Amino acid sequence: MAIKPLDLTIFNRLINHGPTTLISAQVGADRNVMACSWSCTLDFFPTPKLTAVISATNYTRKLIEQSGYFVVQVPTRRQVRTVLRLGSTSKNYQPAKVDEINFWYADGYPEHPLVADCAGWLLCKVIPEPHNQNTYDLFIGEVLAAFADDEIFADGMWKFATADKELHSMHYMTDGQFHYLGEQETIVLSEEELKGTTKA
């Protein structure tokens, strides 16, 4: 496997299918990671952007507000227990919460702690929107850089059909219940279908 940069014009493909994500941030030596199901593509143009809902009670939020940066990463099925733990515990009460998490850093991004062994990473800068942040816990991030592990995401596409299923993304529901992607298919519409109505 090799971790490769992803063209920002297709950054959304890392999260377009709605996977559960991990959000990390740091201030100095203080790092944290939270689980987040509520992160979503916002835009490509003029800059790539995404949204993330980050509660005021999350320790990670303080780090994001202080540093102005955060990372949205897509964990894989083999990390599912870790994801549930990161989403079930808080560094507010467990200072050692992420002591066993391995991080790596991309060149030029020393303030973006990247959780190791994920499938993909989106390195973001907060676009300050105090009303959204204070009223809705809604953060908008400009995506500065993106990376993906080519064992599961290559040539701009997920390899769910052929890769080890332990590398698949997870889709959290509630009460510890996770769903995993299985089948995929590519649909090509006929000219008739694209006319919008077969009665026309």
Next chain:
Amino acid sequence: MAIKPLDLTIFNRLINHGPTTLISAQVGADRNVMACSWSCTLDFFPTPKLTAVISATNYTRKLIEQSGYFVVQVPTRRQVRTVLRLGSTSKNYQPAKVDEINFWYADGYPEHPLVADCAGWLLCKVIPEPHNQNTYDLFIGEVLAAFADDEIFADGMWKFATADKELHSMHYMTDGQFHYLGEQETIVLSEEELKGTTKA
């Protein structure tokens, strides 16, 4: 099958796993439906809310801005060709775009056109946020009511493990490529794991 109201305190479960959605709206007799991958839970409290990215070029956006209402619904696999068509065509150029779509209406919600045969429906009212709408194409909706088809969603949970796979949600990627949920599992963490670190 029976369509049943869903408790709004768990409305997010219809979309927590990141399915591709259909967004519909109407003004008088003018109805439309668009496909949307970029819709996401925003909050439960004090009111249930979600976000949706709706481009200024979408015909549906005009209907939403005029009526103040929209519906986010979760289509099923058997509707995949329809979803791709609804996302590949515009009523701006095809006035008959939704003539063959069947709609139903919930009691008390005559301005919320519900696309038939979906798995679930979230009936929303726009919370006006002109800056978000104009700058980011980002709409915030308060969820007024929710319904689900108990053949695929019952007792507050999806029945992906046991229901006909044609009823599963779809997760769009790009270029006609759809993923479908397959396996699911429920994880229960040990006390040791919840301590945050096994070294502690």
